[in-house]
Amino acid sequence: MTGDTTARRLGVFGGAFDPPHAAHVALARAAVEQLALDELRVFAMAKLAFADLSRTAVDERELHRPGPTYTIDTLRELKAGHPGAALFLVMGEDQADSLTRWHEWRAIVDSVVICVAARPLAQHGMAGTGLPAEAEVRLLQLPPMPESATEVRQRAAAGEGIDHLVPPGVASYIERHHLYRPT
Helix, strand or coil, X not given: CCCCCCCCEEEEXXXXXXXXXXXXHHHHHHHHHHCCCCEEEEEHHHCCCXXXXXXXXEECXXXXXXXXXXXXXXXXXXXXXXXXCEEEEEECHHHHHHHHHCCCHHHXXXXXXXXEEXXXXXXXXXXXXXXXXXXXXXXXXXXXXXXXXXXXXXXXXXXXXXXXCCCHHHHHHHHHCCCCCCC
């Protein structure tokens, strides 16, 4: 095979995205730029939030797996489909704190560079997180972002506006499907 022998740099944005909000979009942009990613994979449930972000690709493989699906499954499939590619798992600090509770977390740590949003107000650096010492970690710099999924859910449940917290497609979807509202 001829051509460029440079390894591709693939990112996977991990997290709950319940719902995706402006800080998630900012983190995705920072990951693409600061890690010089060729592509950042986002999961299908988050595609509305990341629709206008260049170098992102919606990864629907989790929708097609029978039974429970885990991040490690997606990482293994990406590795098999892109031999030699460097894999980067992008997440917020809240997800990094819980990584050791993820399914097969040791295999995740062994197969990717963990890329975490550094909160400017956090004084502890990564030492205070739940990340294991053997993890290869890169911090992504972001401006202060007050948005949180909890706030979005609370505001939507109360019938308050969320347009300033989430991308337009996400706000429309939440409104159209009456998500987070009491039944």
